[in-house]
Amino acid sequence: MLEDRLLLWRFKRGSKDAFRLIYEKYAADLLTFAANLLGDTNSAEDAVQDVFISFAKSVGPFRLRGSLKGYLATCVANRARDYSRRTKSRQNVAANKAARAAAHSRGPLQSAIYGEQLEKLSGAMTQLPYEQREAVLLRLQADLRFKQIAELQKTSTKTAQSRYRYALDKLRSTLNGEVEK
Amino acid sequence: MRPAENIEKLIKALRYEGDAETHKRILANALQALDESQEQKLGPIGPERRKTIMNSRITRTAAAIVIVVGVFVAICYITRDTHSSVAFADVVRQMQQIRTATWTEIGESHPPKNLPQGAIFVGGSHIRRCAYKAPGYERQDTTQTLVDPQTRQPGEYKLVHIIDRNMGKALLLNPRNMTATLNSFEAGAFQNPLCDVFLCPTSNVPLDAQSLGTQEIAGREAIGFRLLKKNDGTYPWSGDITDIWVDAKTRLLVMLETGAADGRWMFRLKDFAFNQELDDSLFSLDPPQGYRMLIPPPESLSVEPPKQD
Numbered sequence: 001m002l003e004d005r006l007l008l009w010r011f012k013r014g015s016k017d018a019f020r021l022i023y024e025k026y027a028a029d030l031l032t033f034a035a036n037l038l039g040d041t042n043s044a045e046d047a048v049q050d051v052f053i054s055f056a057k058s059v060g061p062f063r064l065r066g067s068l069k070g071y072l073a074t075c076v077a078n079r080a081r082d083y084s085r086r087t088k089s090r091q092n093v094a095a096n097k098a099a100r101a102a103a104h105s106r107g108p109l110q111s112a113i114y115g116e117q118l119e120k121l122s123g124a125m126t127q128l129p130y131e132q133r134e135a136v137l138l139r140l141q142a143d144l145r146f147k148q149i150a151e152l153q154k155t156s157t158k159t160a161q162s163r164y165r166y167a168l169d170k171l172r173s174t175l176n177g178e179v180e181k
Numbered sequence: 182m183r184p185a186e187n188i189e190k191l192i193k194a195l196r197y198e199g200d201a202e203t204h205k206r207i208l209a210n211a212l213q214a215l216d217e218s219q220e221q222k223l224g225p226i227g228p229e230r231r232k233t234i235m236n237s238r239i240t241r242t243a244a245a246i247v248i249v250v251g252v253f254v255a256i257c258y259i260t261r262d263t264h265s266s267v268a269f270a271d272v273v274r275q276m277q278q279i280r281t282a283t284w285t286e287i288g289e290s291h292p293p294k295n296l297p298q299g300a301i302f303v304g305g306s307h308i309r310r311c312a313y314k315a316p317g318y319e320r321q322d323t324t325q326t327l328v329d330p331q332t333r334q335p336g337e338y339k340l341v342h343i344i345d346r347n348m349g350k351a352l353l354l355n356p357r358n359m360t361a362t363l364n365s366f367e368a369g370a371f372q373n374p375l376c377d378v379f380l381c382p383t384s385n386v387p388l389d390a391q392s393l394g395t396q397e398i399a400g401r402e403a404i405g406f407r408l409l410k411k412n413d414g415t416y417p418w419s420g421d422i423t424d425i426w427v428d429a430k431t432r433l434l435v436m437l438e439t440g441a442a443d444g445r446w447m448f449r450l451k452d453f454a455f456n457q458e459l460d461d462s463l464f465s466l467d468p469p470q471g472y473r474m475l476i477p478p479p480e481s482l483s484v485e486p487p488k489q490d
Contacts, residue, residue, distance in 0.1 A: 006289055006447060009438070013422065016212060023208050028198040035197035045199060049207040056215035121191050140192045171188050 004068040023052060026072055033141045034076050037134060039126045043083040051075040066148070073142030074152055077134060084130060117175070124174035132167035135160055269390040269406050272425070273379045275432040282313045282375060284434075284453045290446035313374060317346030318464040343464055352466045361468035362475045375434065375450075378408070378423065393424060398436050399451070402429040431455075 007025075010018035027048060034044035051072060064071060125133055131153060138144045138152065150160040286309040307325040321342040326335055341354035353362045379388060393405025403426040421442035426435045433455050440447030468474060 003289075009440070009447065013442070016215070019212070019215065020208065023204075023211065027204055027207065028196075031199045031203075032196045036192075036195055041197060041199070044197070045203055045207065049210055052207060052211040053214040056211050057218040117191060118195055121188070122195055125192075125195075136192060140189055141195075168188055171192075175188070 005064065008064055008068065019056065022068070026069055027052070029069065029141065030072055030076050033073055033137055034080055036122070036125060036141065037077065037080045037137050038083055040083075043080075047076055047079040047083055050079050067143075070142065070144050070148060073138065073144060074148070077138060077142075077152055080134075081130075120175055121171065124171050127174070128167050128170060132163045132170070135163040136167045136171075139164055269379075269388075272406070272427050272432050273376065275427075276376055276379065276434065277373060279313075279373060279375075279433070279455050280315050281457055281459045282311075282373070282453065282455050283457070283459070284311050284375075284450050285309070286311055286448055286450050288446070288448045311374075312459055312463055314459050314461075314464060315373065317344075319344040319346070319374060320463050343466060345464065345466055348466070350466055352468065354468065354472060359472050360475050361472040363466065375437075378425075378437065378439070390425070393426075395429065396426075398426050401435055403427060403435045404429050 004022075007018045007022050011022065030048050030051070031044055034047045035041050038044050038047065054075065055072065125136075128136070134153065135149055138149045139146070144152075146157050146160045146164070149164075150157040153160060153163075286307075288307045288309070290306070307323055309321050309323045311322075312320040319342070321340075321344075323338075323340045323342070325338045325340065327338060339356050341352075341356070343352040343354070345351070349366050351364045351366060353364065355361075388408050390406040390408050393407055395402055395404050397403065406425045406427070408423040408425065421440070423437070423439040425437050427433060428435050434450070434453050436453075437450040438447065
């Protein structure tokens with residue numbers, strides 16, 4: 001947190017290095033989040049790029065209230081909604097790319113089994129209603145609290161929690177025995 | 182039923198981080214946008230555009246009226262009693278009158294870019310709880326995170342400094358090995374250490390400062406000042422950029438940030454409390470029970486030579 005404030009402090013005083021460090025710190029997580037949310041790596045990359053461009057332009061008047069990662073993830077989520085309306089048809093490709101990338105980060109023996117689980121999971125994710133998928137990813141990949149998710153989704157905290165729970169239930173039943181105990 | 186944690190773990194593992202080319206492209210575009218945004222802010226109106234606008238007699242008259250009204254509003258604004266017209270000297274005066282102060286100092290330092298090959302950077306961060314009592318008593322309880330030059334592992338170190346500027350003595354307590362060291366320095370001229378930041382070290386007059394306007398800090402309306410560093414000298418301890426935020430009502434410090442222009446280090450002073458009763462025992466030069474007194478190293482005795490037997 002302090003590191004983020006320090007980076008922002010430096011960036012507000014014109015340090016491009018600070019901006020680079022912020023990018024390097026959060027871009028991969030945001031790209032993961034956007035790809036899983038949109039199910040399309042191209043749109044995900046565009047969304048993350050848009051967010052960093054807007055962030056670069058608005059840092060003068062910008063004041064951080066919560067975590068920087070939470071703020072950027074919220075921006076990505078907002079941007080992703082616009083993309084989601086346009087690119088509903090291209091979802092499965094990216095989701096499977098994400099699953100394969102995660103599987104390859106494991107050992108070769110495990111990656112086949114693990115990769116299969118992840119591919120099934122990513123496929124199941126794309127079948128979730130958008131709000132439920134967004135709630136799950138904001139919680140688990142962007143580390144937002146339910147209260148923050150509720151604010152973003154313009155709903156109550158309880159509804160955000162319910163969306164999260166329903167989503168996990170659906171994923172669990174879709175995978176149906178594929179998740180190791 | 183499968184436990185939810187397994188699905189949660191799998192979702193967390195579902196990563197797509199993009200390749201190096203993607204990141205290079207996104208970052209380059211973002212930096213370009215940043216450059217353009219900065220140029221737009223600085224860019225003047227082109228002469229052609231100005232010439233076209235000022236061709237019309239109506240716009241010339243309107244511009245003249247706007248200028249006259251603008252000057253009038255500016256005069257009213259400057260002469261009325263608002264936060265922006267608060268003189269920095271007024272803040273310094275208030276700060277010089279405080280009896281006690283407590284605050285928290287947070288510091289960070291980072292290795293320089295051009296660190297030579299093989300060199301070891303001993304940097305890190307610290308949190309320091311500070312107390313001051315007039316006249317000339319100070320205490321600092323520091324928790325410092327440093328990289329050990331030998332093992333290169335970060336470690337946490339606690340130290341307590343108690344300073345009596347009246348007597349010219351400073352007690353250093355090391356809770357790690359329960360040792361105490363009493364050092365000497367030149368007693369005499371002293372002031373509230375917070376005022377060291379505000380005053381020119383040679384002339385002792387308030388430094389020049391520019392207004393940063395107002396904003397809410399720690400739930401209070403605060404007025405900001407940026408100290409303008411003089412070319413001929415340095416502050417006792419502040420950095421290239423020093424921003425000071427004072428309470429709009431009391432004119433006492435709310436937050437102080439100072440750091441190097443290249444961002445290699447910064448200090449933030451916050452959680453200020455003024456003129457509260459502070460127990461004298463906080464500033465006692467007697468080491469606490471259980472502490473072993475060490476003989477200070479010779480250089481710290483340079484001001485007061487050791488007594489001859």
